[in-house]
Amino acid sequence: DAGITQSPRHKVTETGTPVTLRCHQTENHRYMYWYRQDPGHGLRLIHYSYGVKDTDKGEVSDGYSVSRSKTEDFLLTLESATSSQTSVYFCAISDRPTGLSEAFFGQGTRLTVV
Amino acid sequence: KQEVTQIPAALSVPEGENLVLNCSFTDSAIYNLQWFRQDPGKGLTSLLLIQSSQREQTSGRLNASLDKSSGRSTLYIAASQPGDSATYLCAVWGGSEKLVFGKGTKLTVNP
Numbered sequence: 572d573a574g575i576t577q578s579p580r581h582k583v584t585e586t587g588t589p590v591t592l593r594c595h596q597t598e599n600h601r602y603m604y605w606y607r608q609d610p611g612h613g614l615r616l617i618h619y620s621y622g623v624k625d626t627d628k629g630e631v632s633d634g635y636s637v638s639r640s641k642t643e644d645f646l647l648t649l650e651s652a653t654s655s656q657t658s659v660y661f662c663a664i665s666d667r668p669t670g671l672s673e674a675f676f677g678q679g680t681r682l683t684v685v
Numbered sequence: 686k687q688e689v690t691q692i693p694a695a696l697s698v699p700e701g702e703n704l705v706l707n708c709s710f711t712d713s714a715i716y717n718l719q720w721f722r723q724d725p726g727k728g729l730t731s732l733l734l735i736q737s738s739q740r741e742q743t744s745g746r747l748n749a750s751l752d753k754s755s756g757r758s759t760l761y762i763a764a765s766q767p768g769d770s771a772t773y774l775c776a777v778w779g780g781s782e783k784l785v786f787g788k789g790t791k792l793t794v795n796p
Contacts (some may be wrong), residue, residue, distance in 0.1 A: 601780070613785040614774075621782070629783060661728060663784075670716030670778035676729040 574598050575677035577662050583683045590649040592680050594662030596642075603645040604663040604674070605629075605637065613619045614661065621646055621668075686777040687712045698762035698765055699795050706760040706790045708775035713753045718731045720749050720760050722776040723789070729774065733760070 573611030583667040584590050594603060606629075616629030618637040626637050636648045636657060649656055662677040688711045698704050708718070710760035717736045723731040733749040735744045736756070741750040748761040758775060772789040 573744040579770055604782070605698045605782075606784075613788045614776075614784070616783045619782045627782070629781075663729075673719060673731055673734040674718075674776075674784060675731055676721070680781075 575664055575675060577677040577680050578584050579680060580678065581681045583675075583685060584652050586653060586684055590652050590682065592646045592647045592660055592662075592682070594647070594677060596662075596664050597647075598664060599642060600666045601642070601663075602665045602668065602672075603637075604665075604669075604682040605645070605647045605662060606661045606676075607631065607658040608661060608679075609658050617647065617660075618636070618674060638677065649682075652682075654684050656682065657684045658682060687715075687777060687785045689775060689777060689785050689787040691773075691775060691790050693790060693792075694788065694789040697795060700765060700767060702765050702794075703764055704762050704792070706757040706762070706773050706792070708760070708787055710756045710758075710777050710785075712779075713756050715777045718749075718751055718758050718775060718777050719784070720747075720758075721782040723772045723777065725771075732773075746753065762792075763765060765792075767794045767796050770794050 574596045578593045580633045599616045606621040608616045615631045620639040660680045663674045665672040665674045719734045720732040735751040746763040751758045772791045774789045776784040776786045
């Protein structure tokens with residue numbers, strides 16, 4: 572299994588509070604991604620990174636920000652959590668751009684916003 | 686815009702049966718197609734990656750085929766076992782570093 576660790580694995584938070592999810596990889600892969608998985612929508616890309624300090628938006632980026640200060644860590648921040656951000660969040664990594672390489676996923680973080 | 690469809694949404698078979706899961710995509714301009722397995726409450730496990738220049742890939746009892754021109758891929762599982770019960774997802778490149786996923790086929794293999 573690819574060395575990807577997501578933390579926390581579960582979190583319950585209140586509406587309006589900031590939340591940060593962490594993805595840590597030991598594979599030294601350049602590309603890292605955050606997806607969310609919701610019933611009826613499948614998995615959707617939030618943000619991605621193509622290198623340290625290089626990030627870009629995905630299709631559902633509103634309300635989220637990311638940072639990557641080291642190759643191994645990719646942080647996803649919900650600045651002010653809303654109930655619509657209740658979801659399961661997955662981090663993924665690959666060593667080449669998405670279309671050219673296999674993607675490996677972490678175990679997910681289940682976030683509940685109450 | 687790339688869209689991925691998986692049919693059927695759910696499938697229940699007796700143990701030992703050979704089965705086929707289907708995946709179709711609307712834009713044939715893909716670089717690769719990837720099949721994943723997801724167990725309840727777990728992450729995604731990569732099963733097979735088929736490059737656009739390939740027509741099939743095999744891993745153990747799994748065989749995935751790709752027909753870019755028709756926008757279709759199939760995942761063939763031979764001699765199914767209860768441990769194969771999971772949701773199977775296919776995904777293709779959707780541009781801008783995005784994997785576009787189907788909604789999955791939930792497979793149940795009954796002992």
